[in-house]
Structures are given as structure tokens and as C-alpha cells.
Amino acid sequence: MYIGTKGDYGIRALIDLAMYGGAGPIQRAEIARRQHIPEAYLDHLLAQLRRAGFIQSTRGPGGGHQLNRPAAEICLLHALETLEGSLAPMPCLEDHDDGESDSVCAQQWVWREIYDDMRARLQAVTLADLAAREQERLRALATSYSI
Amino acid sequence: MYIGTKGDYGIRALIDLAMYGGAGPIQRAEIARRQHIPEAYLDHLLAQLRRAGFIQSTRGPGGGHQLNRPAAEICLLHALETLEGSLAPMPCLEDHDDGESDSVCAQQWVWREIYDDMRARLQAVTLADLAAREQERLRALATSYSI
């Protein structure tokens, strides 16, 4: 369940859309520049987000990407699972909840607790929260430079 | 921080030693058979555990491996970190606590909370706890078969 560049870049792209996407679509080049993501790589991440219904994209001049739903209604858990696949910390916790309780080894319960807790925390965080935090971070950065 | 076979097998080997290691060393072949671990692979895991001071090994006939400390004094966190390396769920949380707070992106705080919580839970679990659980599991399994 290691979060690699897929998850990190992808979420940063969504935050970017939440912050700057109020008026019309944002182009991938703009996101890539602001968030320091290789443009060609960002393509794939946006494609996954589009297929999962998080964003919609329009082609042609003036085109770009925008969120499909309000940022407050997108949770971090769902977005990350879209980008990275299952976040389970070990194979035996992968979501095949078919009631199969076989092959449980002694440490599984600890990890199930950790996993449940993790999912709950991630589900409680929305894109709007993250965008607000990023806004604040940028503001703090700007004032610290301007002193 | 995905826990692969290294962490899973390694912990199972430690539990095995905690359960059966009361009277003298246990041989790797015995552990491998009971825990369904490839013998040659188990070698490497035992070597890591030995170098980290969890177990000691003796060669020759009647030799084998045994815990260096009481099972109640070995926590799951330390053992897993020995076997798997850092358990950080993303690269920016890797333990270089050199006060560098640069390049914090918006979602880092969520993950730091999750990571801290995870470490706390893992630190609270000892090998003795796991061995007790395994004991109980085997007992339950045995009675369910003997009905």
C-alpha cells in the first residue's frame, strides 16, 4: 500500500483543480507546471480520474479538465484507491470480503485494526479540506518570503 | 510499506520460536515445516533477525535458533522494521527527522497521523501476545476438527 508518485501526483492534481478550477477548465500543462509533475505522466493519472468519474475533460483550444463534483464531496480514500489500487497493508487484507476467514495468521488482527483506522481517517478528509490547507500553506510561504 | 513475505514469514518464525523454543534451539527445518516457509528463504530472514539481536543461533548437531530475550519484551514494530525496512506509507515520511519540513504537500499531515497511529499500535503488541493468540487459534482449530 505504499503511496508512490501516482497517488501523490494524482491528489495534487485534484487539489489544483479544486483551487483554480472555479472558472472553466484547467489545462494539463498548467497543472503540471504548478505541481511539478511530468506532463506526459500526468496524462495517465488524469485518465484514471476521468474514467472513475472524478473529473471531466474537454479537448480543443480552451479545453482542459475540471472536477465533476464539489470538492467537499470527494474523499481522499476513494481518490487514492482509484489512483493506487487497494491500500491494504498486506495481501491477506485485500478486499475479497467473501467471508473467507481461512489462513488467518496471528498478526492479522493488528493489521486489520490499522487498516480500518486508516480508511476511516482517509474517508473523513475531503478535497475541500486539502485545498484549504494548501491555500494556507501557500499564504504562509508567501508572507514568510515577503518579510 | 506493504508487508510482504519477508515480514509475514519472519514474524511467524519468531512466534514459532516463542511457542516451541522453551527447551533448547529449534532448527530451521522445523520452523519451515510448521510455518510453511521455503527453507532456503527462511535462512535470510533468520540471518537478519540474528544480526539485529532478536535471536541467537548455534551450529552443528542439536543446533538451531532461539530467542535472545523474553517474548514479552519484543515488540512487533521493531521486529517488522528489522525485516521490512521503514514502514512509512510514503517516501516523504521516511525517518530522516532532521527537521527538514520542506516540500510538505497538502496531504502529508493525514499520513503522518496514520503512520504515528500505526507505529503506536505495533509497538503495543509483543511477541508474547502474538504467541498467545496463535496458541488459541490452534486450540480452536483442533477442537473444531475433533467434534
Add this chain to the structure above:
DNA sequence: GTATTCTTGACTAAGTTAGTCGAGAATTGC
């Protein structure tokens, strides 16, 4: 000295990650 058991390092196959590249499709404006 021989059988036993651990120790170590080299090697491998398969899978994953983090990308790059190029051809093509849709749209806008003229």
C-alpha cells in the same frame, strides 16, 4: 572424520514503478 546444522553471497525470474513517445481524435476559430 563424518554427519549435522547454520552462514553467506551470488544468482535469477517475475513483477512493479515511473516514466517516455508517438499516432490520433475532438474542438475552436478563421
Add this chain to the structure above:
DNA sequence: GCAATTCTCGACTAACTTAGTCAAGAATAC
């Protein structure tokens, strides 16, 4: 219709990690 813009998609790659295997060797017991 043409040209410019922007997204779309699949193929390809290099580097790395994982999960092992294997063989030579060292220590010990008898």
C-alpha cells in the same frame, strides 16, 4: 476546409524490488 490546440490511448523502456534458489563453506557434536 484548414490549422492550431488540447486531450486520449496504447506501446514501450529502464531501473528497482520481491521472492526466491543454489552452492560453497564454517562450526560443532560424536
